[in-house]
Structures are given as structure tokens and as C-alpha cells.
Amino acid sequence: xxxxxxxxxxxxxxxxxxxxxxxxxxxxxxxxxxxxxxxxxxxxxxxx
Amino acid sequence: xxxxxxxxxxxxxxxxxxxxxxxxxxxxxxxxxxxxxxxxxxxxxxxxxxxxxxxxxxxxxxxxxxxxxxxxxxxxxxxxxxxxxxxxxxxxxxxxxxxxxxxxxxxxxxxxxxxxxxxxxxxxxxxxxxxxxxxxxxxxxxxxxxxxxxxxxxxxxxxxxxxxxxxxxxxxxxxxxxxxxxxxxxxxxxxxxxxxxxxxxxxxxxxxxxxxxxxxxxxxxxxxxxxxxxxxxxxxxxxxxxxxxxxxxxxxxxxxxxxxxxxxxxxxxxxxxxxxxxxxxxxxxxxxxxxxxxxxxxxxxxxxxxxxxxxxxxxxxxxxxxxxxxxxxxxxxxxxxxxxxxxxxxxxxxxxxxxxxxxxxxxxxxxxxxxxxxxxxxxxxxxxxxxxxxxxxxxxxxxxxxxxxxxxxxxxxxxxxxxxxxxxxxxxxxxxxxxxxxxxxxxxxxxxxxxxxxxxxxxxxxxxxxxxxxx
Numbered sequence: 001x002x003x004x005x006x007x008x009x010x011x012x013x014x015x016x017x018x019x020x021x022x023x024x025x026x027x028x029x030x031x032x033x034x035x036x037x038x039x040x041x042x043x044x045x046x047x048x
Numbered sequence: 049x050x051x052x053x054x055x056x057x058x059x060x061x062x063x064x065x066x067x068x069x070x071x072x073x074x075x076x077x078x079x080x081x082x083x084x085x086x087x088x089x090x091x092x093x094x095x096x097x098x099x100x101x102x103x104x105x106x107x108x109x110x111x112x113x114x115x116x117x118x119x120x121x122x123x124x125x126x127x128x129x130x131x132x133x134x135x136x137x138x139x140x141x142x143x144x145x146x147x148x149x150x151x152x153x154x155x156x157x158x159x160x161x162x163x164x165x166x167x168x169x170x171x172x173x174x175x176x177x178x179x180x181x182x183x184x185x186x187x188x189x190x191x192x193x194x195x196x197x198x199x200x201x202x203x204x205x206x207x208x209x210x211x212x213x214x215x216x217x218x219x220x221x222x223x224x225x226x227x228x229x230x231x232x233x234x235x236x237x238x239x240x241x242x243x244x245x246x247x248x249x250x251x252x253x254x255x256x257x258x259x260x261x262x263x264x265x266x267x268x269x270x271x272x273x274x275x276x277x278x279x280x281x282x283x284x285x286x287x288x289x290x291x292x293x294x295x296x297x298x299x300x301x302x303x304x305x306x307x308x309x310x311x312x313x314x315x316x317x318x319x320x321x322x323x324x325x326x327x328x329x330x331x332x333x334x335x336x337x338x339x340x341x342x343x344x345x346x347x348x349x350x351x352x353x354x355x356x357x358x359x360x361x362x363x364x365x366x367x368x369x370x371x372x373x374x375x376x377x378x379x380x381x382x383x384x385x386x387x388x389x390x391x392x393x394x395x396x397x398x399x400x401x402x403x404x405x406x407x408x409x410x411x412x413x414x415x416x417x418x419x420x421x422x423x424x425x426x427x428x429x430x431x432x433x434x435x436x437x438x439x440x441x442x443x444x445x446x447x448x449x450x451x452x453x454x455x456x457x458x459x460x461x462x463x464x465x466x467x468x469x470x471x472x473x474x475x476x477x478x479x480x481x482x483x484x485x486x487x488x489x490x491x492x493x494x495x496x497x498x499x500x501x502x503x504x505x506x507x508x509x510x511x512x513x514x515x516x517x518x519x
Contacts, residue, residue: 005311012297012315019293026282035285038200039277042128042268 052197054126056413058139062119063406063413065143067495069111069150070399074488076104081481085474094158102157102169108394109167109257110178111150116402117261118146118185121208123409124268125189128205129196134188142184149177161231165246167253168222172233175223182219186212203284207264210292214256222249240308248299255295258393262401263330266358269401269408270337273350279336287329294323301372304381313374320372327365334358349424350404356432357400364393379454384473385446388439395435395487403431403494410498416505423497430490437483445476 026035083089083097090096126133133139153170156162162169170178189212193205222245224236235242267284271277278284300308300316334355338344344351367389370376380386411418418424452472455463 001311008315015293019289022289023286026285032282035282036280038202039271039281041198041200042202042204043271043275043277 052126052130052132055122055133055136055139058133058136058143059119059123059409060413061143062115062122062146063409065147066112066115066119066402067406067498069107069115070402071491071495072154073104073108073112074484074491076100076107078481078484078488080104081477081484085477085481093160099158099160102162103154105167106153106157106169107150109253110153112402113257113261113394113398115146116265116405117211117257118142119409120265120268120405121185121189121261123413124204124264125192125208128198128202128268129192130198131192131196134191134195138184138188142181142188145177145181145184149174149181152177156231163225163233163235165222165235165249167250168219168246171231172223172225172227173230175219175225178219179216179223182212182216186216202267203278203281203288204264204268206285206288207260207267210288211256211260211264214252214260218249218252218256222246240303240306243303243306244300244308244312247302248296251299251302252296254393255291258398259291259295262357262361262398265401265405266330266334266354269350269405270334270354273348273354273404273408274337274341274344276337276341279333279339283329283333287326287333290326290329291323294319294326298323298372301377304372304374304377317372317374320369324365324369328362331358331362331365349421349428350407352425352428353400353404353407356428357397357404360392360396360400364389364397367392379450380446383446383449383453384442384476385450388442388446391435391442392439395431395438399431403427406498410501411505411508414502414505415507415509416501417508419497419500419505423493427490427493427497430493431487434483434485434487434490437486438480441476441479441483445473448472448476 025031079089080097080100083100093099122133122139152174156171156174157169161171163171189208193201193209225233226236227233237245267278297319298316300312301320304313304317306313335358338351338355341351345355371380371386371389407418407424410416449469449472452464452469453462457463
């Protein structure tokens with residue numbers, strides 16, 4: 001594997017770490033209720 | 049709190065123009081399908097398959113698909129942010145520039161000016177127009193989001209932002225070219241690099257223009273139609289980020305068994321398979337949102353479009369990764385299986401959601417009740433049957449084609465000549481053309497219903513329009 005390939009995989013792995021952090025944050029017990037509020041808010045009558 | 053005054057005029061205009069370009073796309077599609085079975089229908093130099101086919105694809109993706117994106121995004125962003133559009137004037141400029149760009153594309157393609165890159169055939173002056181158009185749109189939507197009065201960001205906004213940023217990056221990178229005259233340019237990349245960038249663009253144009261926006265629409269219009277929230281907002285967020293994380297690495301699956309480095313092909317194959325998870329995350333979220341509401345499939349014509357649409361998304365995102373596996377790709381790539389796959393996505397998934405979105409919008413932006421729900425139901429069946437005729441006939445044709453191409457005699461020579469395989473395709477191509485006609489009939493019913501809604505539909509408030517869908 002050359003340097004470019006290692007860099008390519010490195011970026012992929014870095015993005016995976018960021019993605020894993022997003023999953024952990026979204027599904028943390030603390031944010032359980034908070035994470036669902038938007039789906040109720042969008043249903044509120046909003047037309048003029 | 050005083051309610052915001054939303055701009056609906058611009059939404060009306062984009063709805064109308066997207067339907068015009070959608071009709072052109074399907075009409076040209078039907079013409080080229082008949083040219084395939086009857087070559088005497090080619091009239092050189094302008095009206096040949098080679099020149100009309102890119103008009104069909106570009107009118108479909110950029111005229112119909114992007115037109116609906118413009119209409120629905122400008123409608124949704126105002127309501128999800130509870131604030132008027134940042135700049136109605138910019139949106140008005142965008143409307144006229146959009147039509148100018150589509151017309152310029154159609155005329156130059158008809159005259160034979162092409163970069164020969166699939167889904168990116170337009171020459172460099174039109175590339176500049178596309179970039180100006182998209183930047184105007186993106187600035188308007190993003191500024192509206194920045195100025196929003198609603199703190200919570202619903203999942204549709206995330207998909208919208210991904211589409212705005214994704215399309216911009218993909219288009220600009222793939223458009224890197226060296227102009228040598230007013231209508232001729234050469235790609236800035238060479239050889240396999242050019243192919244790799246082209247399919248990084250090509251496959252992700254599907255992601256950012258034909259997957260993220262319909263998902264934004266689905267997540268918005270399904271709960272608005274059923275009046276029941278989606279099953280899980282957190283699942284939608286995870287599906288979103290995993291889709292964004294995985295999609296951009298999959299383009300090279302279009303280049304399996306080519307000189308592109310082997311490890312890039314393997315990476316694309318692996319990410320394509322992983323992509324099933326986020327795609328089906330949205331499919332399950334859609335299905336689970338219908339818990340206790342399945343009766344609406346019978347009572348509410350919009351739900352039928354939306355749920356059948358997301359079902360085709362599920363089928364499409366299972367078939368796509370299977371095709372990205374090397375051994376399967378070796379069998380079906382370059383056969384008629386591939387256009388069948390693409391059209392299940394465009395006719396079954398994207399357009400089904402687009403029709404539902406427009407049916408939701410038109411009564412609200414014109415303040416009229418839909419002229420005829422039976423006609424909407426008729427259109428549903430016409431486009432469903434037309435699409436299935438189209439896709440199933442070409443799946444069978446593709447397998448037959450692949451089988452004949454790979455058949456060998458005991459001495460290692462090919463059993464069939466290429467012409468023999470072509471002759472075998474004719475019955476399936478006739479069914480495809482007939483399927484296109486049925487789909488076109490569905491579009492005509494759709495347009496008639498909308499025109500009559502605007503001209504003769506009964507005046508309605510938003511509340512009566514919402515109730516009418518469930519009549």
C-alpha cells in the first residue's frame with residue numbers, strides 16, 4: 001500500500017470515529033426525550 | 049406570536065415548471081424507447097437516439113427532479129424554520145435562470161455539443177450557469193435556516209442541507225475542464241482518474257439529488273399527510289449521518305473489472321453493501337410510522353404514493369448493493385438490467401414521492417380542493433403498472449442478454465454473435481416502450497387533474513384540504 005492509499009483509509013477511519021461519536025450522542029440516555037421533540041414540533045399547524 | 053407570511057408564489061412557479069420538464073422528459077423517453085425498436089424513427093442529425101437520450105436523462109434529473117427539489121425545499125424550509133424565505137427576489141431570479149439553463153442544455157445537446165460524461169453532458173458555459181443557479185438556491189435556503197425562528201431542526205432540514213452542499217461539491221469537481229472553444233472543453237482529469245471522478249460524481253448525483261431530497265420530502269409529507277409523527281426522529285438522524293458517511297465512497301462500483309485500482313473497487317463494493325443499513329433505516333422508520341395508520345393506505349390517496357414510493361426505495365437500495373458485488377456485476381453490467389434498476393429508482397421511488405409532494409402542495413398553494421381523487425388513484429395505478437412493465441421486462445432482458453453474452457461452445461468460442469443477442473431483445477423492448485406509454489398516460493392524467501384543480505376546484509382552506517385527502 002502506498003502513502004495515498006494509507007491516507008485514503010486514514011480519512012475513512014477518521015470519519016468513522018466522527019460518525020461513532022454522533023451515534024453515541026444521539027442515543028445517549030440524557031438526550032432521549034430531547035432527540036424526539038422535532039418530530040412533534042413539525043406537526044404543529046404552521047400555515048398562514 | 050404573529051405568524052410568518054410564507055412565499056407561495058415561487059413554489060407555484062417551480063411546481064408548474066417542474067411538471068412541464070417532467071412531461072418533456074417522459075415524452076422524449078417514450079420516443080427513444082420506440083427508436084430502439086424501430087431505428088427508422090431516428091432522423092439525423094438532430095433527432096437521433098444519441099442526441100435525444102441525454103435530453104431525456106437531463107430533463108428528467110435537472111428539469112423534473114431538480115425542479116421538484118426547488119419547489120418542495122422552498123415550501124418546506126419556510127415552514128420548518130417558521131420564517132419567510134430569506135430573499136424572494138433571489139428565488140425569482142433562480143426560477144428564470146433555471147428555465148434558461150434547462151433550455152440552453154436541451155438546445156446544445158440537440159446540436160450535438162456534449163462532454164460525453166454521463167449525466168454531465170453539458171458543455172462548460174452551461175456548467176457555469178448550473179453553478180450560479182445552485183449557489184443562488186443554496187444561499188437562499190441556508191440563509192433561511194440561519195434566520196429560523198424554530199429552534200429544533202427536523203430531519204428534512206438535514207437532508208436538504210446535505211443535498212445543497214453535496215451537489216455543489218460534486219458538480220464543481222467533476223466540471224473541472226479546459227475550454228478550447230465556446231462549446232468544446234476537455235476534462236481536467238485523464239484516464240482512470242477521469243473515470244473515477246466521473247462515477248464519484250455520477251453515483252453521488254443519485255445520492256445528493258435523487259436520494260437525500262426525496263427523503264427530505266418523505267419525512268416531511270408523510271407525517272403532514274397522516275397527521276401522525278414519524279416513528280423515531282433519532283433513528284432518522286442516525287440513518288442520515290450513516291448515509292452521508294457511506295455514500296461518497298461507493299462511486300467506483302460503476303468501475304468494477306476496469307483498470308481502476310483494485311483496492312478502490314473493493315472499498316466501493318464494501319461501502320455499497322454497508323449502505324443497505326441507513327437506507328433501510330429510513331424504510332423501517334417509514335413503515336413503523338404507519339403503526340395503527342395502515343387503514344390510511346385505503347383512505348388517503350397521498351399515503352399510497354408515499355408508502356409505495358418508500359417501498360421502491362427499499363427494493364432499489366437492496367438491488368443496488370447486490371449489483372455492486374464483483375461477481376454479480378460481472379454478469380449483469382452493461383446489460384439492460386442496469387436501466388431497469390435506474391428506472392425503478394426514478395419512476396418508482398423518486399417520481400412517486402414527487403407526485404405525492406405535488407398533490408399535497410397544489411391544493412394548499414392554490415387554495416383549492418383537488419379536482420378528482422379517483423383521477424389521482426387512476427394515475428397511481430397507471431404509473432405503477434407502467435414502471436413495472438418497464439423494469440420487469442428489462443430485468444428479464446438483462447439476464448437473457450448476460451446469459452447469451454457469456455455462453456460458450458466446448459472449444460471456447462462464443463455461442464452467440466452480438467447481433468443474435470440484440471434480436472432477442474426486441475420483445476422486451478416493445479414491452480418497455482408500451483410501459484413508457486402507460487406511464488405517459490399517467491402523467492397526462494396527473495396534469496389534467498392539476499389543471500382542473502386550479503381552474504375548477506372548489507375554494508378550500510388548509511383545514512378542508514387536509515380533511516379532503518382522507519375522504
